[in-house]
Amino acid sequence: MKILTGELRGRSILFRPNPHLRPTANKVRKAVMDMLQGRLEGAKVLDLFSGTGALGLEALSNGALCAIFVELDKFQARVIQENLVKLKLNQQAEVIVSDAFKAVEKISRDGEIFDIVFVDPPYEWGERLRCLECLASSGVVKKEGIVVLEVEISARLPKESGSLKQIKEKKYGDTRILIYKSSGMLYC
Numbered sequence: 442m443k444i445l446t447g448e449l450r451g452r453s454i455l456f457r458p459n460p461h462l463r464p465t466a467n468k469v470r471k472a473v474m475d476m477l478q479g480r481l482e483g484a485k486v487l488d489l490f491s492g493t494g495a496l497g498l499e500a501l502s503n504g505a506l507c508a509i510f511v512e513l514d515k516f517q518a519r520v521i522q523e524n525l526v527k528l529k530l531n532q533q534a535e536v537i538v539s540d541a542f543k544a545v546e547k548i549s550r551d552g553e554i555f556d557i558v559f560v561d562p563p564y565e566w567g568e569r570l571r572c573l574e575c576l577a578s579s580g581v582v583k584k585e586g587i588v589v590l591e592v593e594i595s596a597r598l599p600k601e602s603g604s605l606k607q608i609k610e611k612k613y614g615d616t617r618i619l620i621y622k623s624s625g626m627l628y629c
Contacts (some may be wrong), residue, residue, distance in 0.1 A: 442495065444528075446474045447481075447502030454524050456493055462517065464493045465561060465591060466578040469613045473501050473589055476609065476620065477557065480587060481505050484556035486550070487581065489572070494521035496559040496589075503531050505557070510536045511544040542575055549579040558582055561591040568581045570598060573621070577603025 442456040447469060465473075473496065474481070482504035483608040488497030489490070489511070501508055512518040518538045525531040537544050541562070560572055569592060576582055578614045588605055592598065594615050602621070611618035 444498060444502050445471050446499055449502035451530055452528060453518055456560040457520060459506045462492050465495055468496055469497045469616055470499055473618060474503055487555040487558045490562045491521055492517060494524055501533060501538045511539055511541055513540055524547050545579050546583055549581050554583040555581055555583060556583055556586050572604040573605055577605045582623040584623060586623045592617050
């Protein structure tokens with residue numbers, strides 16, 4: 442597996458096959474980075490359900506200021522950390538071993554806000570809408586910030602969820618990329 446774009450393009454990423462892991466396809470990763478052109482330089486990035494960490498690593502390769510990777514699987518989190526060290530990105534990144542909801546809650550309490558949030562849960566995971574709602578209400582996505590959600594082609598999600606409004610949808614084989622933009626935190 443390799444970094445496809447940016448300053449680190451062509452550099453290898455450690456990848457250990459795991460039956461519970463579905464890495465983002467190369468063409469999808471490249472397309473996402475192309476869609477985010479002009480937004481990555483200096484961005485703060487949150488990569489939820491990191492898996493291999495490829496999306497966050499691509500963002501760092503494209504000039505993101507920093508990234509937080511959230512991965513529940515301890516083994517995968519360790520591989521992400523190894524890749525950060527190998528690519529000399531460990532000073533710009535943190536790996537949190539946690540459930541996504543708990544991580545967002547903690548990050549919100551800490552007052553962290555992000556320009557770009559990647560959400561790439563397992564396709565069979567049934568709580569994507571709850572995840573969008575959590576991001577919208579937590580305040581972790583800055584105003585005008587972007588949420589990139591990767592789902593299977595048949596997934597049905599609303600065009601709006603709280604402060605998040607879908608602005609783009611692209612299909613790649615059995616994958617859909619949904620791009621949401623934040624209008625800022627909605628207060629009740």
